[in-house]
Amino acid sequence: MKEKETEEIKRNGKRERVERAYELAREAYRDFGVATEEAIRAALEIPVSIQCWQGDDVTGFEEAEASGPGRGGILATGSYPGRARNGDELRKDAEFAFSLIPGAKRFNLHSFYAETKGRTVRRDELEPEHFEIWMAWSRKNRIPLDFNPSFFSHPLAESGYTLSHRDPEIRRFWIRHAIAARRVAAAFGANQDGPAMNNLWIPDGSKDAPADRLGPRRRLRDALDEVYAVPLAGLTDALESKLFGIGSESYVVGSHEFYLGYAGAKQLYLCLDTGHFHPTETIADKISAALLFVPGLLLHFSRGVRWDSDHVAIHSDDQRDICREIVRQKAFGQVRLALDFFDASINRVAAWTIGARSLRKSLLEAFLEPTRLLLEAENAGRYHERLGLMEISKTLPLSAVWDKLCLDAAAPVGSDWIAQVNTYEETELLKR
Ligand code: RNT
Numbered sequence: 001m002k003e004k005e006t007e008e009i010k011r012n013g014k015r016e017r018v019e020r021a022y023e024l025a026r027e028a029y030r031d032f033g034v035a036t037e038e039a040i041r042a043a044l045e046i047p048v049s050i051q052c053w054q055g056d057d058v059t060g061f062e063e064a065e066a067s068g069p070g071r072g073g074i075l076a077t078g079s080y081p082g083r084a085r086n087g088d089e090l091r092k093d094a095e096f097a098f099s100l101i102p103g104a105k106r107f108n109l110h111s112f113y114a115e116t117k118g119r120t121v122r123r124d125e126l127e128p129e130h131f132e133i134w135m136a137w138s139r140k141n142r143i144p145l146d147f148n149p150s151f152f153s154h155p156l157a158e159s160g161y162t163l164s165h166r167d168p169e170i171r172r173f174w175i176r177h178a179i180a181a182r183r184v185a186a187a188f189g190a191n192q193d194g195p196a197m198n199n200l201w202i203p204d205g206s207k208d209a210p211a212d213r214l215g216p217r218r219r220l221r222d223a224l225d226e227v228y229a230v231p232l233a234g235l236t237d238a239l240e241s242k243l244f245g246i247g248s249e250s251y252v253v254g255s256h257e258f259y260l261g262y263a264g265a266k267q268l269y270l271c272l273d274t275g276h277f278h279p280t281e282t283i284a285d286k287i288s289a290a291l292l293f294v295p296g297l298l299l300h301f302s303r304g305v306r307w308d309s310d311h312v313a314i315h316s317d318d319q320r321d322i323c324r325e326i327v328r329q330k331a332f333g334q335v336r337l338a339l340d341f342f343d344a345s346i347n348r349v350a351a352w353t354i355g356a357r358s359l360r361k362s363l364l365e366a367f368l369e370p371t372r373l374l375l376e377a378e379n380a381g382r383y384h385e386r387l388g389l390m391e392i393s394k395t396l397p398l399s400a401v402w403d404k405l406c407l408d409a410a411a412p413v414g415s416d417w418i419a420q421v422n423t424y425e426e427t428e429l430l431k432r
């Protein structure tokens, strides 16, 4: 009883401190014409799609068919204990992570997270019914689902080619898989409020310099034409490019130019992953250009360390620039935000929490930017003023508003989530 009381007093003390700091921060931002309440509300509303695959190191639930994790250009490294080994564990971990992450959330599944009751179901025969448990969970938790066909960790992806494979039989298998996945995504859309994002990424490419760069791209274009020929409601189709991958260092069939062209021509969403470009190239500047020609963008937030290493997303300049661009352009309606990293060397629930909280914080910071003043200075040609304001706004009291956002959303404030993760690790993860 006593212990509970002291906890309560501590919590109240903290709440008061957060409120006091927030009051001062509110005034500081008001001086720059920014309303903090509106920024908090706006930042909480934007959904962040959380990737299921961080919870189990991109292993999936297939047994008979799978060729093992890390095959086909995807590899999670590390052996931190507590990996989710089945759907129930993955959902339990995700629900716990959700409680630590403020704001609107979605959950992003891959095809090989189907639950087939012990039966082997080929990827080209997947049906919505194999995701019934996920859909019921989605309804119960009010967490909309997103989806991805899985073109890796599979015997028919071993050659490094799937939709662009020279063998028409193998190509057709993957076309059927992509269509099956679109049907599943459409069923998700019917099961929830609003369409599911269905993102297609293939590992196709070659380790060494190919003599024929055109042939596979032609085959990919034709295969995609078949995949998207079937009109379906309830989903948004996106295509994800890449610069290089494990085993595709010299050539990637689905490159940026390829999908930019394809998505523009077919009016599909283009997916930009922060790890899929040259290390010094960021995607912030691509948003305004691409949005003039494609209906929308899906963004995969990751963190490349020297290469596309899929480290946990953090509150980096890169991430902040992207969020600022989205907010400045008021492009929320056309841009969907998703996380895409998989680190098996740290607590996986913490990985989700750090990544999702960092993105929400970057969004809040973007909404707190004195954009109106920046534009006024810019339009009047007072570039010194624009640069000065940009510098000043970097050190405005973001953390006080961020703490208030967490408080308002009933999410842990400051570092409180760390103790909660440690307890969850002890009572749940280490018992696996
Ligand atoms: C791979 C792509 C892709 C995957 C997920 C698992 O390089 O980034 O988005 O990470 O589909």
Ligand code: ZN
Residues within 6 Å of the ligand: 240, 273, 300, 340
């Ligand atoms: Zn990605």
